[in-house]
Amino acid sequence: MDNGIEDRQRSYWCADIISGTDDLYHMYVAGWRESAPKGHHEWPKSIIYHAVSKSSFGPFKIKDTIGYGHNVDAFTLKDGRLVLYAIDKNYIANNENGPWVEGKFKFDERDRPIIEGLSNLTFAQREDGSYLMICRGGGSWISKTGISTYNQISNKRAYPDIEGEFEDPVIWKDNIQYNLIVNDWLGRIAYYLRSKDGINWVTEAGEAYVPGISFHEDGYVENWFKYERMRVFQDKHGRAIQANFAVVDIEKDKDLANDNHSSKAIVIPLNPGVLITMINQSFPDPKTKSIKIKIKAEDGFDPQTEIDVNSLRFGSSTAVNFGRGASVTETKKSGKDLILTFNINGLELEKDDFAPKLLGKYRSGKILFGYTRVPWVNYNDAILSARRPTFETTAQQTVAKITIENFGLIASKSSKVQLYATIDGQKKLLAEDYIPAIGKYKSIVKSLKTSQLFEKEKSYDFSVQITEHKNKSTFDFKATPNDILRQLE
Secondary structure, three states, X not given: OOOOEOOOOEEEEXXXXXXXXXXXXXXXXXXXXXXXXXXXXXXXXXXXXXXXXXXXOOOOEEEEEEXXXXXXXXXXXXXXXXXXXXXXXXXXXXXXXXXXXXXXXXXXXXXXXXXXXXXXXXXXXXXXXXXXXXXXXXXXXXXXXXXXXXXXXXXXXXXXXXXXXXXXXXXXXXXXXXEEEEEEOOOOEXXXXXXXXOOOEEEOOOOOEOOOOOEOOOXXXXXXXXXXXXXEEEOOOOOEEEXXXXXXXXOHHHOOOOOOOOOEEEEEEOOOOOOEEEOOOOOOOOOOOEEEEEEOOEOOEXXXXXXXXXXXXXXXXXXXXXXXXXXXXXXXXXXXXXXXXXXOOOOOOOOOOOOOEEEEEEOOOOEXXXXXXXXXXXXXXXXXXXXXXXXXXXXXXXXXXXXXXXXXXXXXXOEEEEEEEXXXXXXXXXXXXXXXXXXXXXXXXXXXXXXXXXXXXXXXXXXXXXXEOOEEEEEEEEEOHHHHOEEXX
């Protein structure tokens, strides 16, 4: 009971924790009366409680009540205000103690179908203070301030392309990359994904978590049946150092009023990984003989004495995750830090690998890992995205007017836009043109002309593709041009 929050009066679910300016840890957690007639299914009437503790692990004790809400996610705006997300609403305050003002987010699906609805939202701040949001279905959305309108960018879910009942995504950004974990509630298996921009995701092999992860150093395992609503607590580098879970030891339908199966919020410490920087300044070529990285010393960690150097492998995560990767050929002290030199063989790096991985063990036997950025990758790309075109038709041609917006952190470079349609079962390029640079959060309207004629009352599959260097954005949609568009004849 000293971990997270638990008492005999309430059942708890979905908790998020922040570090306050008052040297306390603040938990925002949804809960309902343990005596509620519907048992666990009382959750739609959840109340958000504000609890505090001197430790990030708890025990947390309720300080006050904020309002109704479920599936809590807390984040801080660029101006310092605190936002609490709950399904279909938010609460905003100047600090962690309130007072709280209830409101609602605004969403612009930008002519795209919303992927599995707008619930179970999770948020990560981008480098300019804007926010990336992932919805329950795995769609990526961007807001310029965090409380301004969220714009849907993605056309497909971020999740692994496998069968699963996915929900409860949790996203966070560290000093290297965006991180995403999503849970298959039916299979009780979660998956871990990484991204450079929050739009395009790489799924790591293996499982992020399964039941049985609450294991103690003495070997004892807590037998929770469900682990859901994961949230993370981050350090100053953005690394996840603890996970907050909603847990219950039985199927939810069997969690009844006034029984001994009450759900609670627990906290599990995490291995945050080590801080790594890449020393090489250019991508390895046939003349490159070695790769060097620096592991930074931290309070409580001495890389010069605590690492099992012979266990280390470095390179593409697809290599080191399976026992491959480059091995250490030389070590060198650099103040309190440690420089490692790796043989070039075994790296298996591609030029667009945005976060090479180090994997091995500490001398204690515990797992050691870390990711690093590389100087030859640009981490602040433009993110160009098209809205659904409008069409103007005559007897001779069709003009598609396409609004193109930039949601990236920098201005785009000159790029190309192409309009395709499936005609008689074949995908056909109708028109293409170059578009000028677009400033961040700016837009242009591009007109493309085609002599292709469309049958009246017939629906066609269209695709808008935008290519900027190696970055590509594709927007697929259906339209019936001669029905929905203005006739100019």
